[in-house]
Amino acid sequence: MFPVDGLRDLLTTTHAAQWRRLHEQCDWYRRQRPPAEHPRASITYFGPAAANLALAYRLTGNRAYLEEAWRWISTAISYPHWGKAHLPDHDLDAGWLLHGLSMACGWLGDDLGPGRLEALCAKLRLQGRRLYDHAVASEGGWWSSSYWQNHNWICHAGLAAAGYLLDEPAWTTRARRNLETVLELLPEDGSDSEGVVYWRYGVPWLAVHADLVERLEGVSLWDRGGFLRNTFGWRLHQCAPGFEENADHGDCHDRRSGHSPALYHKLAAVYRDGRARWLADLVSERFLWREAYESGVKPGIMPEAYLELLWYDPSVAPEPPRETGAYFPDLGQLTTRTSWAGDAAYLSFKSAPGGGHRAWRESRRLRDERGWDTLSAGHHHPDAGSFVLAAHGAFLAVDDGYCNAKRAAHHNLVLVDGSGWAGEGRYHVYKDLPDDRVPGMRDVLALDGFAHATSSTAMMFPEELGVLRCDRTLVVTPRGRTVLLDTLAAAEPRAWTMLLHTDWPADPGAADLALVSGPALAWVRRLSPEPVEVTRDVTEIEANPTSSTPSLRIVKTLHTVRTTTARVREACLLHTIEPSAALHPAPPTSARLPLDSGYGTALSFDGEVVLLSPAERKITAAGIEAEAAAVIVSGGRAALVEAVSVRRDGEPVHESPRPWTGVVDWP
Template sequence: MNDPQLLIGGGRLDRLRTEIQDVRAAQFRRLLDQCDFYARENPPAEHPEASITYLGPAAAGFALAYRLTDQRQYLDQARRWIATAVSYPHWGRAHLPDHDLDAGWLLHGLSLAYDWLGSALPEAERTALREKLILQGDRLYRYAVETEGRWWSSSYWQNHNWICYAGLITAGYALRDGHAPAKDWTERALDNFRTVAEMLPADGSGSEGVVYWRYGVPWLGVAFELIEEQDGVDLFAACDFLRNTFSYRLHQSAPGWEYIVDHGDCHDRRSGHSLALYHKLASAYRIPQAQWLAERVRTGFLGREWHESGVKPGVRAEGYLELLWYDPTVPAESPEQLPTSAYFPDLGLVTARTGWRDDAVLASFKASPGGGHKAWDTSHRIDAERGWDTLNTGHHHPDANTFVLIGHGSHLAVEDGYANNKLTANHNVILVDGAGYAGEGRYHVYRDMPERHQAHVHSVVTDDGWVHAVGEAAALYPPELGVLRASRRILFGPSGSLLVIDDLAAETDRTWTWLLHTDQPSTALGDGRMLVRSGTGQVTVRALPEAGFEQTTTLVTANPTSSTPSLTVGRTLHTLRREIGPERSARFISLLLPGSALESTPHDHATFNTTEPGGGAEISWRHGDWTYQVRLGTEEIEATARADGSVRRIRAAGSG
């Protein structure tokens, strides 16, 4: 049998055969589990309306299992799945047949199977697979050339770009020795990935949200590994985004690790894990916490992630990559010694948590232009120079100045998750005369927006358990509203209390509406507080000075993938609203105090006093064992928290 050329060549296959008996035994078991699952499945004889992406990794998994074990059943299964994929006249049916995700996924998986199985495939089947790969590779390559400057071909910050070019480069490497045009495929894809490595934000933040991070970023690992192996170009070293992106994923993990912070398009709150990617990042950059998280998922809740994730094929299909990417020389180390807060300036993302325990409290706050600052600035420059349309941020919401609050095992202040009709009102933000940000009400809210249309975060301070940040979003509202200021300050305290201060101004009188979305309805406590209980967690919400709330519901529905038109996701949000105006300026001060819904907690209280002209105020409250005092001046904020003899202080600049 031939020696494979991709990923397991050069003697690696022999080493893997030894290591699956000891240091890779767990990953080998995962691969066999993947194979057992797909062996029980029957790929449809005719191309279904739904996505067929899973055919690629199914074939690759069987091919790798066969090369590792020489067991005939894995070869037979690989042949069955390959024959089905080859029989389809097109890859992809409902959306851009041959030219999008289905084609990319299948080109990758079936090209690996072609290389790995080699002469083990009967000659007629090998020839049919080769001709199909040539046909589909040529179709995808031609589409990329013809649409340069439009859609995924030049959308450097988008998962479609990474997946399609990763599929194309895998096919190119598998075929280029015997099919001269395949060299054009690899050269174009390599040039694209060089650009991607340069264009992505250095802080590692993902503007598409955690779900599309886990869906798209593994393909950078796929492509970069093949490029280094086949062409000797080390894009891992050149890509600061990939070097730092595990930190983004870590800080967007809900306490307990099973769930996520759901900024951006998120089918659900579970679909966030890729053990394969964690292993690749751990290996490439020697990140022990990435190794630890992969093991935590594998031994703790892999089965739930496998079966309950709304993103298909998800972690189920990644067994072959987990085995190949696991590096047993990287130690596993929990994040307990890492900072509990983080700031990702490109996405304007600030996160804070009370610790790494499962019952900790977490807040996540963000404000940035569409796609983040680097994508926004770079795309506007490229598009102006070349007449292109490179920024596709359909998974980025009109959510500047929103926040998520999670505590005691529950999501307490929540996002809409996934929406085709993206509305500012679906987020925890401010409406002006009932209107949200310009461009809302469509899928790609940032398309064709002028460069000045951007939000930003400043005054980020993390100190002694405190986290402070200010977001400014005035430039996002329609110009006719004349919004001069939409400043939101968040102050996260050592106990997990969250103080939110909105300072707003416009050229003329406006009605200002403050929004907070929760999973469960709230109950008025009769003293100005609203209580939201959600499973094991709860949060009290108070307006300072005391003001009433209106409670409504917000229905959000979406089709999260154009390749499966019948798939619908949705949720009903319970919404607290309060209004000021019409007035030219307004201030909302809001206090959110999370706690356990299962245990009695000390009665919290809050007071508010105006102490000086120009909007200065003093606020005090108690939260659990902590007492807080905050002085809000015109130029700065000072805060003190005390508990059990411990005193923690912070001072930060005003909101500008």
């Protein structure tokens, strides 16, 4: 039913490492005791347990694997319902088990014997009918039509697998139509507003389902919409230096739950992407066990052994990543790093509406046309304009990770009179917000080691605060220096507070703030013209990441630096961040330069110059005259952002009839 033709002959040659993963995982199952009664917690792990053991039997003919598979299957089908604490029979537990047990049934087949086979098929038919009926009855609400949500992808993939096995065309047709819709609606740039951890949890199921459609219907959906083709590139640029950890935007249980070698292998095979093959090999050889033990997401990385074997394609040559900067417009996310080395400086900066631009727009179209509630963006945080920073092997400016009561104050953002965004303090902070609450990103450059962007988030604050402008311009130079320029305005005088969150308490100095984490340090220099008050405190984050396990709690402590102005209508907060090694730190070098004329901000570092004029776009300083949003000079090159005219010592460097963004030589 689910073909594995030709794999047996490869187990001792090209697929030897994947076969070892599979038989070692099966040996682990042999030593476990599945609970006789349905536990309060999730039972998703039963699905891949059955699939791993059944595939091992199909490839080897070793009946011990069949009997071990039946031990797990018989326990699962003895439970009257799949799922206990949340939506029994109608959610993730049912989706995971339908898929895994259906795959197992297809591989074990008649070898189970008539009594066992009938019992398994009867249970799959019962649970499939329950899930299908719920999907039909709840269409327009929750996962049935939450096209940007992992519950939708998992449950429909499970329904499809059972439908193919049991010849239930209504199930497979519905599931396939949903998958086609999902792939058409997901962002073409491959980004995922739920964050890396839920990308790792959910996106493999889109691949599982597309693989089933291709194998059993002969139809390829891999190029529908563009998301699947581009999503590995997005995931790659979420890797922190060293590749073991990840940027934790969105609901991230931790920074080590982001890898799926199985999915990397599948994307490598389909799109001939050597980068995906390279990262899959790296994770399998170096990071597998640490992620298995430290990951907070279950079932986790180890049960994917059967998919690693099925999806591995040795003909794709591994190719290490090269391009160090990227921009993903749907999520408004800019990432940049000084290199792909483990001690590089890395920064991620983002600004987009709930679910990303396409989900925000398309969900409102579906609401207006059909009356459906399709955007469940509960894993997307109020974080537009925020950033995370890592360097020299550690995170220095951090995000909050998983959070149930989401707040702007949990991110590296600006508060107004101590207040965050409208609608915050709940799980789905974007639900029922007006359509015009659309933060954005403009003036984006990510090229040749230079990075620049400006976020706009004034519309996200409560109307009574009268916020007219909350713009953040962020620059990263090729040497890893960061500039933060917050330009702020309100109808009435307000106190403006910039937040900076760290894993470890910051060390305040007379002029500079030192962020220290293990081997890494970053100097934060305050260059704002206005007087500010700097305080430190602790921000506690607590969350229950899964309704299927009510007792589970994740607690995270952020150490927070608050930089607050007096009550003013307009403010300009200017900060520089210079990473260094902690044991032998280089001193900070940033200094503010005087303007000869024009508007904006002029800064110098040791060997680098940054000129910013995000609003007026006219600045003269350091011998440079520019009609541009930014001029960033480093190492014989200069990044120009929205530039019309740039002169150096009176000589023209760039002239264009329309604003132009790019990198030029600067001898």
